[in-house]
Amino acid sequence: MAEFLKSRFGVVFILFFIVALTIVGRLFYLQIIKGQHYREISDRNYMRIFVTNPPRGRIYDRNGVLLAYDVPTFQLVCLPYIVKKNYKIEDFKKHMKDLLNIELTDKQVEIIQKNLYPQLVIQKSLSTQQMKTFWNYSYLFNGVYIDVVPKRVYTPEANYLPHVIGYVGYPSEKELQKNPDLNMNMLVGKAGVEKIFDSILRGKPGKRAVLVDAMGRQKKILWEEEPEKGNDVYLTIDIRLQKIAYESFVQSGNPSGAVVIVDPNSYEILTLLSYPTYDLQKFYEGMTKEEWQNLTSNIYKPLLNKVFSGLYPPGSIYKPLVSIAALEEGVLTPQTRILSRGEFNIGKYVYRNWDKRGCGYIDVSQALEMSCDTFYYQIGLKLGVDNIVKYTRGFGIGEKLNPDIESKTAIVPDRQWKRKVIKTGWFHGDTVNLSIGQGYIAITPFEATKIILPIINGGYVLKPNLLKAYFDNKTQKLIHSQREVIRRYNFKSYNVEAVKYGMYRVVYGPNGTAKVMATVPIKNAGKTGTAQVYSYMTRQKKHHRWELRDHGWFIDFAPYDQPKIAMAVFVEHGESGGKVAAPIAASILRKAYYEKILEE
Template sequence: MPNYLQTVDIEWFNQRLVKVLVIVLLLFAVLLLRLMQLQLIDGEEMRRLSAINSIRLQDIHAPRGVILDRHGNTIVDNRPSFDLHVVLKDAKPLDRTLAHLAPLLDEPVAQLWERLESVRPRGPYAPLLLKSDIGRDTLAAVEANRYALPGVMVQVAARRHYIHDQLAAHVVGYMGEISPEELRRPGFEDCKRGDFIGKFGVERAFENVLRGKRGGRQVEVNASGQVVGVLQTVDAVAGRNIVLTLDRSLQQKAEMLLDGRAGAVVALEPDSGRVLAMASSPAFDPNLFVSGLTREQWNEWVTNTYRPLENKAIQGEYPPASVYKIVTAVAGLEEGVVDDQTTYFCPGHYQFGNRAYRCWKRWGHGNVDLIKAMAESCDVYFYRLGEALGVDRLAHYAHRMGLGKPTGWQVDREARGLIPTAQWKLNRFGEPWQRGENLSIAIGQSFNLTTPLQLAVMTAGVANGGTLFKPFVVERMQSADGQVTYQGAPEISGRMDLSPENMALLRKSLWAAVNMPGGTALGARIPSVAYAGKTGTAQVVARPRDDEHLTEERAERHRNHALFVAYAPADAPRIALAVVVEHGQSGSGAAAPVAKALIETFLGLADD
């Protein structure tokens, strides 16, 4: 080969080599510059991202305070719940992870996708709740397959547990998931989406007391998002426990006696206003709100004619019927219209104008004084009192005895009831009050409306000599270690201001209603303990003439409400009650036996 050709080849090779070296040097320079950028310029950010990828923050939910009765019996507590979460950044490939998880949960994959799409993530590494309360068998299956389920984790949370299902449901209330609107309200700064808070009853009214303060832990995770170590922990602060004034045994008895019938029972301690029992029927199971309420169950409740979600003890408004005769008697005595010697003759009706107002006893009661009129619930006696007193004076004494206004109940909104006046009717209907209406008002009919709680407060006031106490249900609050942070105490809301002589006569007449021959509540008498009470039978609507063609349901809704108020023992009262049985027909037949059984239970006289 000629020399000049060799020279050309060497030069061509050297040129190519130089180019390759330049390219390699440029690549190394770019790599060096990139390393310098990562180390010197972006080093801090890279270290932060690395930490995020391997170090996570986990919430520690605060144990919610338990709820107990006055004797320390637990009514509401917490149980462990195993909740399944997924971290989307770790669960890759997500479709394969969900496909492996679906048979373990016994759910279709499509349903898991729908659940994930319905949850808005709080961040790329925030665990999303896939299924709550999975059960121990499912937990074992997930743990056995944990290495095939990247990004899937099980967290243990405390779930509310209402031990006796429906017991005192309308008092303790229920919980539900916090709404976006509630998250923005003051007092919920520590809450997050998915948290459960009190929605009704004691759970709602004392949410900030029961909730406690959440904690957290800093954990280290591997590439699959599984925890390999705990770096730091800030313990949660448990919520405070609440001890109620309720007596669990008495509450259970009240609910058992109402079972299958719409109505309410309120039992108070006369000298303090402590609520010993408060039952509303039909009731509901608060556990269903926590475990997941179905649409069908919710629709069944809200469309139920007998309103199971309503606390009838404080929100139900009923004509007081003959129980109102207590007010009429007080007004007549205090105004001097009658005294212990006054008698009226009852022939079975009272003629007023061109209308005859009938007494419930068609053949009449004959000559009656106040004691006999109250004991036998003579309508004619109270018609004449109502005619003499007028609606405004009756309203004055009704308000003095606690009717037609809130009692001061501390938990949920209570209904006011209605005690009419002449001015009220003029404002409401644009019509003047008619004298004949005084007769209906005097026996608790017409526009009169009261709540069972109001009737119980009034009865307790008569029992203790004339003092009205605000009813309260929280006896005390205490920390998890037993330190008392709040102690409930009686609070006076008003006084009846009756003369001692009139109060004594009134109490004697109520004793006669239960213990005297002819008394309307004689059938509910307790031989070993004398107690006092008053029956009432409230007309709901006029029964149509062709009532034989009514369906059973419509016929029942036309039946009268049954009422009974009582306190026991008569000479040293320890309990005051109001019982309402919707469509129970008569106070003596439906409501008085309920009160009798509750008194026997509370005083330890019952066989069971």
């Protein structure tokens, strides 16, 4: 044995033996000791999770009229690292141009050459011809594939309420970080109903674990989680009423304004018009630079949802609220008559009535009928700013009764607010101004409905609602939204009646400020408002300029005895509530009646 080991054959034998042993040792280490570790790596190596995005839920109005839905579109996508590996960029460009008629942009070429992204969308919404050609010549396009992506389509009806519908888009970095359920290729709501009810509409992306090769080609599906379609949503909007509101506003010839119609008993929003509107589909799919500039530089601000985001002084439409506050606080009774002259003096300051002839000895109903400012100066002072503010806030003005849909709320000035913002104390003059809805107060057109709601619905302050119901795909049931009471007033019925009667006289009284409403075949009641934007003196000088004119307001409810709708019409710089805003409301009510949407 010793001799054998000394021989050269022995030396080689030992050398080979050591090498073989080392290799077996290494195999033992890799396969037995670290085997589990490498098995996991190899599993990860070839498994990819692909996400399939479901179609978004549809949006309907309360009667099932379709407003928004999804259609599949096909886009051409490439994997830059594979394209780069397989083709010269010139050849690839040429194939794209010659066969598919797609001109690659310099940016796209750069992305492919530098392999900047794992995926690159070459063209969205392919034509049928392009898809056919692609399938036939797919061997020329290694690393290119067709991807199905949902596209949102808005029906022509949706164009009556673009601000309500909002729009969809791809999630931002921030949104992606915040919500792990989202992914880059998913459409999410960016504004309006699309955003508010996004979690209902969105659905759940499906996941597919796929075996892939090193080139990213799919070989075999390991497991699959079906995507869950988004739930269909039924808005409280009545598209017929919305259309009527839109058409009435257009016919009035006013360039800018808003109309809100709600059900006072449930606070369901039936109509929500911000005018001017814009083309929803175009806006979502992308506009030309010129079109976009036209939209953004338009002085009537079509992109702004004035209903929730515009703040304007309410003017006289505020008076019903002050009236009920004064009645309830015992400042006066329905029978109390107050001498209301053409002007009212506090020290050296003179506060005028809009009609300098004055109103005479009048009760609260007459004061509403004539919109008598000097009457309200007096009861406002007796009531005091704190009480006015208490009722204002109590009615939900300056409060997001539904934070999901209300983006801005009123500025309700009180002592504290004035000290903080204006940095002076509260004067009687401020109370006088506030009592006729002037001065610092500013509300959104939507909040105009809050002024009359508790008066006509039995004292309820409700949560406004845009969602009537949604169809839950999981349970296959229609889930209805419930009426939510936020608080309730126990107004004395004779006080309520006095205010309602006052608003009735606005329409039907001999001195009513909205007599045009009497032409409507439904018994209704309302209140006009003409809100001063600039002082009388300034206006005199530049009367012709649109943006210096007064705002026109009109709030209304109908039918008078059992209100089914409450309405607020706002005409930006419309000059007069009675002459401009009220005719629009009249037109809406009339049409609604003839189309049998609203009956006595």
